Amino acid sequence: MFFRKLESDLRDGxxxxxxxAGAAGEEIFSSLRLSEKLGITEALLVGEKKTAMEGADRAGMECFSILEAEGDEAAAEKAVEAVRDGTADILMKGRVSTAVLLKAVLSDKTVFSRGKLLSHLAVLEAPDGHILGITxxxxxxxxxxxxxxxxxxxxVEAFRALGISLPKVAVLAAMEKENPKIPESIDAGKLSRLQDSGEISDCIVEGPMALDLAVTPEACRLKNYKGKIQGDANILLAPDISAGNILAKSLVHLGGWRGGGLVVGAGRPIVLLSRSDTAEEKYNSILLAIALYRKPQPLSSSLISQHPI
Incomplete structure (x- = not known):
């Protein structure tokens, strides 16, 4: 299984x-305790001191320190500052709002600043162990x-760091043909042609693609589809936030998939999930963030299995 293999790969170092930022909530402390037990993390808990101490004690945490901050904005700013000055390595959203945390991130012009648009990447593991990125x-x-x-x-940069040298990206739409009445299909075609011309590199891009063609080889056979991706996409690029969110949550809540989520595009990976996500999902996200943080060190060649849904 992908995340268990990732655990094994990250033990060294x-x-x-x-x-x-905003150290509160049972799932936060439980996820940190899991990564602490694996020997891969220590925590800087930024927020209300009493809440952080009680939560860490209940979870049985041992490798942590507390940086007191009053209010969400102060917690976010101090957590970002800790990464900036080298006290911490990666940033994790606790019980602060996403907007407040990202405001602090975007105000930083050193460690987190790459001049790029930030985006969310869900990395999900199917019951059979293969993974799929949704963004x-x-x-x-x-x-x-x-x-x-x-x-x-x-x-693509994230998946290459996870061990896939040439990720296959399916740009999703309702069908596999461009239609001027469906703007996302036109965008998908443009992105595919940018890869064909070499302007987008280090990946294979196909679009527009209906979901069945992106993830099911049998659908490609039945439709006689001859594209660059034959039901074996590694990454699904959704047309908008609603489609991406619904797709990822459907796999988790209806399909029994497990996974984690990160903000990518900044100078450091940022662990960012919903407050309703489980301790396991937060823990998986920590694993992903560490893998990307350590990306100059090659991961196990057996880490990634690639199979259709």
Whole structure:
């Protein structure tokens, strides 16, 4: 299984310090305890001191320190500052709002600043162990084609760091033909042609693609589809935030998939999920963030299995 293999791959090396903006909530502390037990993290808990101490004690955490901050904005700013000054290595959203955290991130012009559009990437593991990336179901509401290109390239960069040297990206629409009445199909065609021309590199891009063609080889056979992707996409680029969000949550809540989520495009990966996500999902997200943080170190060649849904 992907996340269990990732655990094994990350065991070696020094602990990574995770700065938690708004350290509160049982699932936050439980996820940090899991990564602490694996020997890969220590935590900087930023927020109300009493809440952080009680939560850490209940979870049985041992490798942590507390940085007191009053209010969400102060917690977000101090957590970002901790990464900036080297006290911490990666950033994790706790019980602060996404808007408040991202405001602090975007105000930083050093560690987090790459001049790129930030986007959300869900990395989901199927019951049979293969993984699928879905982007962007958490950040950009209705991206234009230029923004979709940046979102696509950030997801490709992440998947290459996870061990897929040439990720296959399916740009989703309702059908596999461009239709001027369906703008996302036109965007998809443009992105596919940018890859054909070499302007987008290090990946294979196909679009527009209906979902069945992107993930099911049998659908490609039945439709006599001859595209670059034959039901074996690694990454699904959704047309908008609603489609991406619904798709990812459908796989998790209806299909029994498991996974994690990150903000990519910044200078450091940012662990960012919903407050309703489980401790396991938060833990998986920490694993992903550490893998991307350590990306100069190659991951196991057996880490990624690629099979259709």
């Amino acid at each position: 020094p602990r990574v310090c995770v700065a938690v 962007d179901g958490g950040m950009n509401i209705s991206p234009d084609v230029d923004q979709k290109r940046v979102i696509l390239e950030s997801a």
